[in-house]
Every structure is written in structure tokens, then in C-alpha cells.
Amino acid sequence: MSIKKSSSKVNKAWLHDHINDPYVKLANKEGYRARAAYKLKEIDETLHLVKPGQLVVDLGCTPGAWSQYLRRRMSPQGAAAGEMNGTIIGLDLLPMEAIEGVTFIQGDFREAETLVQLETALAGRKADLVVSDMAPNLSGISSADAARVEYLVELAIEFAQSHMKPQGALVAKVFHGGSYNAVVQKFKETFITAKPLKPKASRDRSSETFLVGLGLKGV
Numbered sequence: 001m002s003i004k005k006s007s008s009k010v011n012k013a014w015l016h017d018h019i020n021d022p023y024v025k026l027a028n029k030e031g032y033r034a035r036a037a038y039k040l041k042e043i044d045e046t047l048h049l050v051k052p053g054q055l056v057v058d059l060g061c062t063p064g065a066w067s068q069y070l071r072r073r074m075s076p077q078g079a080a081a082g083e084m085n086g087t088i089i090g091l092d093l094l095p096m097e098a099i100e101g102v103t104f105i106q107g108d109f110r111e112a113e114t115l116v117q118l119e120t121a122l123a124g125r126k127a128d129l130v131v132s133d134m135a136p137n138l139s140g141i142s143s144a145d146a147a148r149v150e151y152l153v154e155l156a157i158e159f160a161q162s163h164m165k166p167q168g169a170l171v172a173k174v175f176h177g178g179s180y181n182a183v184v185q186k187f188k189e190t191f192i193t194a195k196p197l198k199p200k201a202s203r204d205r206s207s208e209t210f211l212v213g214l215g216l217k218g219v
Contacts (some may be wrong), residue, residue, distance in 0.1 A: 023201045027065070031080060033097075034065035036133060038201035040171070041069055043210060046197065049129055049169050052076075052085040057118070057127045057163070058102075059109060059156055060134030060173075061090030067102045070131075074101075089121050109134065109155060119163070126165040132156040132172040135208075146178030153183045153211075157190055161216060170213040177207060187213050 023035035032038075044050045050073045058067050067090045072078050074086035084101040091105045091114070098104065103121055107114030134156065136148035153172050160170040170191070174183050187194035191213030198209045 032065045032068055033063040035201055037065035037069045039199040039210070040066045040131065040133075042199035042201060043171055043197055043212065044069075044073070047169070047195070047212060047214070049171070049212075050074075051128070054128035055087045055122075055125055056089070056129045056131065057122075057159075058088060058090040059130065059132040059159070060092055061104070062092035062094040062096040064090070064096050064099050064102075066131055066133055067096075067099050071099060071101055087125075089118065091118055109152075109159075115159075122163060126168070127160075127163055128165055128168050130156065130160045130164055130168070130170045132170070135173060135175075142178055145175075149175050149177070150179035150183055153179075154186065157186060157213070160213070161190065164216065166216050168216070172211050172213075173208055174211050175207045176209060184211065187211050190217060191215060192217055 021035065023038050027035045027037060050056070050070060052074050054074070056070050058070065061067050067088055068080065070088050071084060072080060074084050074088070076083055076085065081100045088102045089105065090096065090102050091107065091109060093106070093108050095106055096104050105114065105117050105121060107117060134152045136145070136152055138145045153174055156170060156172050160168065164170065174180060184194065184196070192215035195212045196209055197212060202208055
């Protein structure tokens with residue numbers, strides 16, 4: 001009984017924090033599906049990654065906030081609909097409500113069949129930018145979770161190596177923990193420049209941060 005009460009208190013506290021979160025309020029006001037849009041916005045404003053005319057791949061895109069931000073950046077008027085100069089391909093295991101101008105593929109990024117669909121959508125073109133907000137379902141077992149996180153980031157890096165322009169950029173969500181140093185090292189080995197960033201929209205108590213790789217080495 002006490003466990004249920006404790007769980008209820010935690011849920012109420014989370015809901016209170018969520019409703020009063022300034023980024024949640026801003027997302028509702030500006031029509032974004034999630035506060036996560038402001039994480040990518042800050043990263044973009046810091047490093048100037050997104051430009052009209054680009055081909056961008058959004059891995060782990062559901063519910064679509066990052067794709068919404070990218071779509072607006074590629075609109076001459078910054079609009080959520082209408083004219084768009086660029087190509088956005090989103091992929092996620094979960095379904096996503098359609099976003100005008102965004103090509104969506106539902107599938108598991110870890111499976112070859114899904115990668116074939118993604119390669120078909122690319123039609124031989126190389127991406128200017130790959131963004132990954134992918135995260136595994138966490139088990140609470142730190143060693144297992146660290147391995148899952150590292151595996152997803154490695155897949156994103158491998159995808160960038162194969163399907164991104166040499167001067168392109170990869171943005172990937174990572175978590176501080178057992179796999180963090182290994183993932184940072186992989187970024188340093190793969191990219192000319194590797195930058196860790198924790199946007200203000202990332203909650204203070206969250207262990208998430210973002211690694212940005214700029215320019216592929218040895219290409």
C-alpha cells in the first residue's frame with residue numbers, strides 16, 4: 001500500500017513539474033509536439049547546423065518535435081506548413097502523426113530491412129545532417145542500459161559514415177554513465193570535431209547530453 005502511495009506522489013510531482021515547465025508551455029504556445037524541439041533549437045543556434053536546402057535524417061523522430069523544428073527552419077517564412085526548401089526523412093519504431101513535407105519511415109533502426117527503406121528514401125543522396133534523439137527502453141540495470149545506449153549511438157555513427165556528406169554533422173543523444181566515455185571516444189575517432197552540449201531545455205536532473213560530430217575523418 002505504501003508503495004502505491006509513494007508512486008502516486010512521484011507521478012503527481014512529475015505532472016506538476018511538467019505542467020509548470022516553461023518549455024512545455026512554450027511548446028504548447030508555438031505548436032511543437034514536445035519540449036524536445038528547444039533542445040535541437042539551442043544546439044542549432046549554437047553551431048548553425050540547419051540550413052535551407054539540406055537533406056536531414058531524423059532518427060528516433062516520434063512524436064515529431066525535432067522534425068517540426070527542422071521543417072520550420074527550411075521554410076522561407078519559418079512556417080509549419082506550405083513552401084519548404086529541403087528534405088527531411090524521419091524514422092522511428094513508433095508511429096508518428098504526419099508532418100507536412102516530412103517523409104516518415106516506421107521501423108526498427110537496428111534491423112537491416114528498415115535501413116534498406118531508409119536507403120531507398122535517400123535515393124543515392126548523402127545527408128547534410130543526421131540528428132538522433134534515439135534512446136533505448138531502460139531496464140534499470142546500469143551495465144545493460146549503458147550497452148544499449150552505446151549500441152544505438154554506434155549505429156547512428158555508422159549510418160553517418162555511410163550516408164552523410166564528408167563535411168556533414170551528426171547530433172546524437174547520449175547519457176552520462178557507464179558508456180559515456182566510450183561513446184565520446186568513438187566520436188573523437190570518427191569526427192574532426194566532437195562537441196558535448198547540454199541544452200537548457202534538458203532538465204537539470206536528467207543525465208542526458210548531446211554529442212555533436214562535425215566533419216568525418218579520413219573521407
